[in-house]
Amino acid sequence: MKNKRPTLDDVAKRAGVSKSAAAAIFVQKQSTVRVSPETRSRILLAAQEMNYRPNAVATSLRRQSTNTIGYYTGYVTVDLRVPFHNHLLNGIRQACDEQKRHLLLQGTFPDTPIEQIYNDLTDGKIDGLILHSHAGHPILDYLRQDRLPVISIAEKLAGFSAVTIDDAGGSNSIAEHLHALGHRHILYRAPGDVHTTSQRYPQFMTMASELGMEVVRDSHLGSFGEVSAMEEELLRSGGRSHPTAIVCWNDLFAHQFMRHCKKNGIKIPDDLAVTGFDGYAPHPFFEAAPAYELTTIRVPWVEIGRIAAQLLLKQIGGAEIPLETLVPVEFVCGTTS
């Protein structure tokens, strides 16, 4: 039973027809070749008897396309347990499902040389790439040399179309919200080196200044938002410019901070208000209710993944797609402010 798999040739021979007659029946798109109903059923019978199924790799080689798209992040290796990745990839998958495409997660670790990554991305296994990276990342120059369709997530990158989110609008909402609550001294928690903050922080600063709030930025944090010595210091000192609200560039940093507060008996929002950014909607059924309902900006990452994949597939199909597609965000008032 487990012999070599039959090829189109085998089927054609058994049905007593030529390869092209048989091919015409299995080819997705309408072939120019016409087959009489009688021949057709003879071929189908033969195929069934032999348990024939077309070989996708041969088809891909011939057609120069694989019906598969890829995802690459230039930040870290993909850990699917991280909400950002699983939400985004879930959206990408949805779009793939709808359009009967496949999603390839290439194997790469942090120390894979860039040429190797470039190779893997452009060696023909995928028809297009969803890219989560930032200006200056070495993969960009490589990809620009290539003809592989690419769409960027969350960041505009010269030479590629992008799906971006309304970081500015979200930052404004938070500034206005805190101002309305009477906060005047803010601590902004963000890493020094991550590019996403480059959108969120300046806008928040601008809006906060306009509203007459003072902002201190702490960028000496652990890469997962652990509380720094400077922060501890600032929180201890009870002076005039003691911050009353902690604005975090993302939810993770907010949760890290709240963990610290819990340990140290700091009451939220009575002693300090805390806000985040990203607002991964918990899965309606599968997630436990979080301990705090964070005030945050909800970014619809699932939807963003879907939109990006849909646009990419259009582009692969030869259509022009807009250079930027801005996805709106939503202010969510929780119990931490």
Added chain:
Amino acid sequence: MKNKRPTLDDVAKRAGVSKSAAAAIFVQKQSTVRVSPETRSRILLAAQEMNYRPNAVATSLRRQSTNTIGYYTGYVTVDLRVPFHNHLLNGIRQACDEQKRHLLLQGTFPDTPIEQIYNDLTDGKIDGLILHSHAGHPILDYLRQDRLPVISIAEKLAGFSAVTIDDAGGSNSIAEHLHALGHRHILYRAPGDVHTTSQRYPQFMTMASELGMEVVRDSHLGSFGEVSAMEEELLRSGGRSHPTAIVCWNDLFAHQFMRHCKKNGIKIPDDLAVTGFDGYAPHPFFEAAPAYELTTIRVPWVEIGRIAAQLLLKQIGGAEIPLETLVPVEFVCGTTS
């Protein structure tokens, strides 16, 4: 810049050598063909000048293997936001990374006809499959006809190797734990139609009986573990056989139940003890602390994914692998019992 990509032929021509000489240099495994150092560098130079990279699809066709494995679940469509899926897939990815393989998530939705799924799974795009399904699922018969290497997750399935978890041991631990706490009347929450419970429930029953506990099973639940009318009834009635502990076949059902308790003012664990099963370890940095620390059985799904992928890759490599690999679980005492 963005011309057609050069082929091996192009490189060979430019270097003034034959295709096979050039091939010998790019082929992964040691070729029988030997090339002089001088020729070699001439070829490499030409390749570099033309920005040549081998076409993976052509290689796959020729080699009849793709360095890619797939994942299919026969239960529901893959929602990556569900901890079970993202933990398992994360483990699979880890193994793929380590061995420089790729992971393909095929596009399928619930109503895709089974033949279509079978086709997608066995049309040559993947070298092997990680399967999460149950006895009686129609895909099994199809896959058995094929030569595609398959490894099953969490369930023994005739004809395939499996990575299983110690459901029995975990169930025993819970029974003993509750017994030690003095519980004698238990409500067991499980769906009627899911096969995972077939391992957990009978074992729990056996152990509970041995210990002299009484168990009522409620299987008339919503598919996400919503509380049923019978359960409400049972909880209201305060008779002798009123359950004092609720054992859930998985964490999800436990969380659903606790949500109900919270709404109805039922105190845990004072009024009722609750236990789960699966215990997805929260990601150390990226997840908010859950509202309750559930007493549960921790199943190392990430590790299971890794082990399954490693075994599958061995099998693809031609090695014999054990028919069953049992992964131990760990009792975790939380604050809900």
Added chain:
DNA sequence: TTGAAAGCGCTAACAC
């Protein structure tokens, strides 16, 4: 050490 040639399994243009 190098080159020629035969496929892997399929598609599509073209001739009958």
Added chain:
DNA sequence: GTGTTAGCGCTTTCAA
């Protein structure tokens, strides 16, 4: 309508 044929880009055997 149906069959023939030339590749897609690569690997590998075999002969030179």
